[in-house]
Structures are given as C-alpha cells and as structure tokens.
Amino acid sequence: xxxxxxxxxxxxxxxxxxxxxxxxxxxxxxxxxxxxxxxxxxxxxxxxxxxxxxxxxxxxxxxxxxxxxxxxxxxxxxxxxxxxxxxxxxxxxxxxxxxxxxxxxxxxxxxxxxxxxxxxxxxxxxxxxxxxxxxxxxxxxxxx
Numbered sequence: 001x002x003x004x005x006x007x008x009x010x011x012x013x014x015x016x017x018x019x020x021x022x023x024x025x026x027x028x029x030x031x032x033x034x035x036x037x038x039x040x041x042x043x044x045x046x047x048x049x050x051x052x053x054x055x056x057x058x059x060x061x062x063x064x065x066x067x068x069x070x071x072x073x074x075x076x077x078x079x080x081x082x083x084x085x086x087x088x089x090x091x092x093x094x095x096x097x098x099x100x101x102x103x104x105x106x107x108x109x110x111x112x113x114x115x116x117x118x119x120x121x122x123x124x125x126x127x128x129x130x131x132x133x134x135x136x137x138x139x140x141x142x143x144x
Contacts, residue, residue: 002056002092002093004053004056004057004058004092005053006094007057007058007091007092007093007094008030008051008053008058010094010099011051011058011060011091011099011102012032012051014051014060014099014102014103014106015032015034015049015050015051015060015106016032018034018048018049018106018110019032019034019048021110022034022035022036022037022048023035023036023037023045026050030052030053031050031051031052031053032050032051032052033050033052034047034048034049034050035047035048036048036113046063047061047063048062048063048064048109048110048113049061049062049063049064049106049109054090056092057090057091057092058090058091058092059084059088059089059090060088060089060090060091060102061087061088062087062088062089062102062105062106062109063087063109064087064106064108064109064110064112064113065086065087065105065109066086066087068109068112069086071105071108071109071112072105075101075105076098076101078098079098079101079102079105082098089102
C-alpha cells in the first residue's frame with residue numbers, strides 16, 4: 001500500500017495559508033477542511049476547499065473552480081486529467097509541477113472570492129456583496 005501521508009502533507013501546505021485567512025473547520029492528520037465566513041441562505045458557510053486522505057489517493061477539493069469554471073481555462077491538460085467531478089483533484093504521489101499549478105489555481109480562486117466581496121476573516125471591510133445564497137449549481141455560480 002502506498003504511503004499517502006507525504007502527499008497529504010504537500011497538498012495541505014497549499015491549502016493551509018488560505019485556511020488561516022478563511023475559517024478552518026477541521027485540521028487533522030488526514031483532513032483539512034476550509035469554509036469562508038460567507039453564510040448562505042441555508043444558514044451554512046460557503047465551502048472553500050479541503051484536503052482529504054482517501055483509501056488509495058489524496059483528494060484536493062477547490063470550490064472556486066466549481067462556481068467559476070473559467071479558472072480552469074489556463075490549467076494544463078495533465079492537471080485537468082486529475083479531476084474527479086468539477087472541483088476535485090486526486091493524487092497518489094507527489095507531483096511538484098502539478099502541485100505548483102494547483103497552488104496558483106487556489107490563489108486565483110481565493111482572489112475570485114475577494115473580487116466577489118465574500119466576507120473573509122482578517123480582511124477588514126470585505127463583506128459579502130450579495131446576501132443571496134447557493135441552492136444548487138446554477139445559483140452557486142450566480143452568487144459569486
């Protein structure tokens with residue numbers, strides 16, 4: 001069985017700085033889960049991303065690419081090939097070039113949140129400009 005701990009550690013290093021600016025919900029040995037402080041109509045925070053150890057791979061979830069698919073326009077085909085669904089990337093080994101690309105993508109997603117004026121922790125004056133929330137994929141795109 002492949003040791004996924006080093007893969008998780010590297011991917012966690014990409015997500016963790018954004019968690020410090022947003023809201024870390026879980027930070028354990030096999031999961032990092034990050035929300036924004038933006039509360040949706042369903043009274044739940046807007047999900048930003050997560051890193052999770054699964055049985056044979058590590059998942060890197062990045063919600064901004066789901067609500068803003070144009071973020072993927074500059075992504076390499078190799079990185080897109082790692083996608084499962086619309087916002088999840090799976091890895092079973094450390095891939096420095098793809099991890100660097102994923103870090104750039106994560107930073108771009110964070111900037112999109114800032115541009116949408118989603119309320120962010122530690123950034124004074126940055127509040128949600130639209131109080132309506134996500135109720136599904138189409139509404140999620142409209143709310144950012």
